[in-house]
Amino acid sequence: MSFQKLDDLGRRLEALEHALAILGADEATHMAVGGGDKRAEAMSNLAGMYHAQATAPEIRDWIEAAKASELTPDQALAVAEFERSYVNATCLPTEFVERRTATTMRSEQLWRDLRAKGDWDSFLPALEGVVALAREEAQLRADALGLAPYDALMDQFDPGNRTADIDGVFADLKSFLKGFVPEALAVQEERRAKTPRKDLNGPYPIEKQRELGLAAMRAVGFDFTHGSLAVSHHPFCGGVPTDVRMTTRYRTDQFLPSLMGVLHETGHALYEQGLPKEWSHWPLGKARGMGLHESQSLFVEMQLSRSPEFWEFMLPLVHQHLGEDAIPGWDIADILNEVNHVERGYIRVDADEVTYPLHVILRYELEQELIAGTLEASQIPEAWDAKMTEYLGISTINNPKDGPMQDVHWPAGSFGYFPSYTLGAMIAAQQWAAMERALPNATDMVRQGDFSAINQWRADNIWREASRLSTPDLITKATGEPLNADHFKAHLKRRYGRI
Incomplete structure (x- = not known):
């Protein structure tokens, strides 16, 4: 009976999540300019209803009673996730949430204005207020979760991630990259001597680009009976698993x-569409954190879409949808020159x-x-500049706009997100390496534009697991080993280094 109460709660919360997600996606894509005030009011009320229902005191009693009852293995895991969600939702006092919301909203609004001017001194007092609140939140969450403060913040984005595990992996990767970036740039120069970069031959009509994007989405497995593509100022993947709302933006001088961007967001969408539908109303049925989500989008964008095998399949589609004269004289090497361009730059x-x-x-260490x-x-500013100079050989000391003011995360109070x-x-x-062991002819499948077996492997090992395991445990189960920087290093060496 107690589990049934949690199940019913999950369905009510899912309905509110659904409404908020679709209203949010619509606001970014189709809402009339004059609809903003009432839309904000509607979403605020729905968010308030969600919070009230998700933090009701009786939920604690339901969880404890359910834990003491007979449950199936999946129900037991579901109760554990209900409890994790409840603790995270209730560990911050209402007074603190209100104070944090007001402070971060003011900080973010100031940031939007002052970032363009590079006015660090005027922005600093607002950021100091956000940092003080972030420290307070970290301690509140740490006390509730039994974790170190920064680990408690990371746990909001990737449950199970701990600095004790990540520090060594990142230190290994950083050491490698500091030596590899110069090698990659040198190899790029050698390749450019043989295959110089070519100019794109725009304009590319938006409608033709849209048809090309839809064809790419369809090819890599997007289900158009449960999703769609629209236009927004910043590309995103939103909506809900049964109605994924993907967006992109277009430039007529480049395609x-x-x-x-479409391929990246399709990676996110495939994860959402592949989650177990029977658990969709439980926290257990949600995607397992931002690191896993980003891994699915980057798998499509990086492992697949920036490979020569992908472009053997994709280049004919470009000609089909944009026209034979869209990129005259271009071959796969020219495309790879463009999509795999390496450059030391200021902007993440x-x-x-x-x-x-x-x-x-750099951001992980500073925060x-x-x-x-x-x-x-x-x-x-000084700490940022020292690391930029050491890691990438460029200075930001007199350029806060392109240095510590460039991201919205800290002004908005999102600490612990960057590692994801x-x-x-x-x-x-690491997924690609594990999948290749299971599917030795995976590169041939990519070359042929057949992603069914590749997606099936990801469905079996990642998507259908949803939130059954912590992020580290899911990585280990899916790939056969804990997170290991060697796979990413090997990937970069193959693509950008001297082989």
Whole structure:
């Protein structure tokens, strides 16, 4: 009876999640300009209803009674996830949540205005307030979860991740990349001497780009009976598993940014569409954290879509949808020149897969110090510059706009999120290595545009597991070993190094 109450609660919460997700996706894509105020009011009320139902005091009694009753193995796991969700939802006092919301909203609004001006001094007081709240939140969560403060923040994004495990993996990867980036750049110059970069021959009409994107989505396995593609200012994958709302944006002078963005978001969508439908109303049936989610999008974008085998299949589709004269004289080497370009740069979101992890590791190291109190917000520019200079050989000391002001995460109070990006890239490479052992002809399948067996492997080993296991345990079960930087390093060497 107690489990039935939790089951019923899950269905009520799922209905509210569904409404909020679809309203949010619609707001970003189709809502009329004048609809914003009422949409915000509607979503605020729904969010309040969700929070009230998810944190009701009687839920604790239902959980304890369910734990003492006879349960199937899946029900027992479901109760454990209900409990994890409940503890995380109730460990922050209402007064703190209200204070944090007001502070981070003000900080983010200031950031939007001051980032463009690179005005660090004016932004600093707001950031100091956010950092103080982040430290407070970390301690509140640590006390409730029995974890170290920064681990408690990471656990919100990737349950089971701990600095004790990640520090060594990231240190190994950082050491490798500091030596490998110069090698990759040198190899790139040698290849460019033989195959110089060519100019894209736009314009590329948006409708033709859209048809190309839809064809790519269909090819890699997107289910259009449970999802769609629209346009937004920033690409995202939202909605719900039965109605995934994917978006992209277009430039008429280039087609690759939109196409690669579509493929990345399709990776997210495939994960959502592959989750077990019978558990969709339980926390157990949700995707297992941001690192796993990012691994699924990067698997499609990096392991598949930036490979020569993928372009053997994809290049004819480009000509079919954009026209034979879209990229005259281009072959696969020219495409790879473009999609696998490596460059030392300031901006994380624009970085290639070789340099990107160094941007993330820098932030991971700094935010641990911020939460621990060994680094103050006022010291960030110098600390940031020192790591950028050491890791990538470029200085940001007089450029806060392209340095510590570039990301929204810290202004918005999202500490513990950054590791997920690089963990996702590493997990994706490790999944590919494990999948190749199970499917030795996987590269031939990619060359032929047949992704069915590849997706079946991911469904069996990742998607259908949903949240049955912690992030580290799921990696180990799916790939046969704990997270191992060697697979990502081997992937980068094959693609960008001297073989």
